[in-house]
Amino acid sequence: MTEFDMPGRDGATLETAPTRYVESRTIRFAYRRLGPQTGTPLVLLQHFSGNIDAWDPAVVNALAADRPVIAFDNAGVGRSSGQTPDNVAAMARDAVDFISSLGLAKVDLLGFSLGGCVAQQIAAEHEELVRKLILVGTAPKGGEEHLLEVLQQAFSQTDAPDPRLPLFFTNSSASRSSGLAFLKRTKVRKDDRDIDHGSAVTDPQAKALITWCATPDPGHAILRAIRQPTLVVSGSHDTMLPANNAYTMFKELRNAQLVLYPDSGHGALFQHHETFVGHVRTFLDAHRAAE
Amino acid sequence: MTEFDMPGRDGATLETAPTRYVESRTIRFAYRRLGPQTGTPLVLLQHFSGNIDAWDPAVVNALAADRPVIAFDNAGVGRSSGQTPDNVAAMARDAVDFISSLGLAKVDLLGFSLGGCVAQQIAAEHEELVRKLILVGTAPKGGEEHLLEVLQQAFSQTDAPDPRLPLFFTNSSASRSSGLAFLKRTKVRKDDRDIDHGSAVTDPQAKALITWCATPDPGHAILRAIRQPTLVVSGSHDTMLPANNAYTMFKELRNAQLVLYPDSGHGALFQHHETFVGHVRTFLDAHRAAE
Numbered sequence: 001m002t003e004f005d006m007p008g009r010d011g012a013t014l015e016t017a018p019t020r021y022v023e024s025r026t027i028r029f030a031y032r033r034l035g036p037q038t039g040t041p042l043v044l045l046q047h048f049s050g051n052i053d054a055w056d057p058a059v060v061n062a063l064a065a066d067r068p069v070i071a072f073d074n075a076g077v078g079r080s081s082g083q084t085p086d087n088v089a090a091m092a093r094d095a096v097d098f099i100s101s102l103g104l105a106k107v108d109l110l111g112f113s114l115g116g117c118v119a120q121q122i123a124a125e126h127e128e129l130v131r132k133l134i135l136v137g138t139a140p141k142g143g144e145e146h147l148l149e150v151l152q153q154a155f156s157q158t159d160a161p162d163p164r165l166p167l168f169f170t171n172s173s174a175s176r177s178s179g180l181a182f183l184k185r186t187k188v189r190k191d192d193r194d195i196d197h198g199s200a201v202t203d204p205q206a207k208a209l210i211t212w213c214a215t216p217d218p219g220h221a222i223l224r225a226i227r228q229p230t231l232v233v234s235g236s237h238d239t240m241l242p243a244n245n246a247y248t249m250f251k252e253l254r255n256a257q258l259v260l261y262p263d264s265g266h267g268a269l270f271q272h273h274e275t276f277v278g279h280v281r282t283f284l285d286a287h288r289a290a291e
Numbered sequence: 292m293t294e295f296d297m298p299g300r301d302g303a304t305l306e307t308a309p310t311r312y313v314e315s316r317t318i319r320f321a322y323r324r325l326g327p328q329t330g331t332p333l334v335l336l337q338h339f340s341g342n343i344d345a346w347d348p349a350v351v352n353a354l355a356a357d358r359p360v361i362a363f364d365n366a367g368v369g370r371s372s373g374q375t376p377d378n379v380a381a382m383a384r385d386a387v388d389f390i391s392s393l394g395l396a397k398v399d400l401l402g403f404s405l406g407g408c409v410a411q412q413i414a415a416e417h418e419e420l421v422r423k424l425i426l427v428g429t430a431p432k433g434g435e436e437h438l439l440e441v442l443q444q445a446f447s448q449t450d451a452p453d454p455r456l457p458l459f460f461t462n463s464s465a466s467r468s469s470g471l472a473f474l475k476r477t478k479v480r481k482d483d484r485d486i487d488h489g490s491a492v493t494d495p496q497a498k499a500l501i502t503w504c505a506t507p508d509p510g511h512a513i514l515r516a517i518r519q520p521t522l523v524v525s526g527s528h529d530t531m532l533p534a535n536n537a538y539t540m541f542k543e544l545r546n547a548q549l550v551l552y553p554d555s556g557h558g559a560l561f562q563h564h565e566t567f568v569g570h571v572r573t574f575l576d577a578h579r580a581a582e
Binding site for chain 2: 250253256257259261263274278281286
């Protein structure tokens, strides 16, 4: 199956698109495909604990206005079969397995948080497969993370309507208000919602992310192996994976743009969704590598 | 005269627009006005040694596609009368004098290099006058500059077709090629070109920029006084005013976005002109302060 005969549905949204399945030799992957039939597909790599319905429809639908966008559950997550691995390298192999199963020979990748680690690993190892790379709220191998203490704080806020409010947004009224709007958007879909598996997914994912950051990468070998144009994005006050990671990635990558947003946390892409979509479009549509 | 009865010329470009004049009590200012009649005008504040024709038509004309854009010579520069002051505060007063002379009550400012210092001073002192602020290749008061040594190196490269090639671009072939294209674009206008005054302008301007960076600003008082949404932009390898300045401004400003471009020097906005224009549009068109 090529990208041209994939069952895309123009006009479908993240909230209305059917969840589809594709089988590799080992995994049955759940995914949704939005946007036009042609163009380089943008494949989304999700954050720690998130499934397809954890993406922000405001971001995904706007990006799908002018390019194919594919959200999926990696092995063991949501409605995909298999086990969630406990390391980024295996997650990258699974994601490549998914992309290959769709018959896609060239994609753009948008990796958020843990998904950004997976995206780095894929881009470094598969120069031919990845055209451009977008890394949001993530860290380089050997980078700085505060996952466990921030999660602990977030889950201790028993009055928060959702742990993503303190995890993804700052304490300012503007950011919290954006956070509540984000949560509302993620709950519009009622039928055929994706599912959660709790610690069967989050335990190995946490181990993968913490190990990724705890493992030194001398000379930033992975970043230096990435040759694709890269857009690096972070919130000013990301408590889990601080913005310093983004500045480091910008400086070590061969061809990176850096974008940092004000008064924002780990979920900066959801808070500043219009601006973020504008930046992604500008980046993906630039016709020269240097642009 | 209000912004609505200004003699704008739809379809005019930086290369074809007539140079116009407006008189304040003390200065006769030269300017060119492009773009539509309505909308918040974007006023451009030029770099050390530059006049109106030192702006990149690719940037200015693209920005003027959907907003009024005004390029002008500050006091003593180009075809404007008066003396070039030797300090940023006086340059800011002159620029406000120019804006007031046009009868404009609210503008956006784009300040490049020395013009970015002037823009910071204006925004900090005139909250009501400035809607949004764009700071490119510049430094905060007390920031880091390497003006004299870099100028010396640039002017010692006697084989360079223009000192702006080594000053504004990196040594990579992509950047140098962008630099040659930039120089070509700035030379398209033949008639009614702006004029240079040599050291009568550059001596006081150099003193102003060096003094700005040599003067500590405890607690970043100027940055903290700026309440407008701000877009901070820098090249990865700016040798005169390093990108660290941009990261500092982003962190100290109340509401700033940061954008850094790869493989680029002081002239990053000209090298990455399409992407830069995309970023400026996304920033100026965002309808909420938080966006």
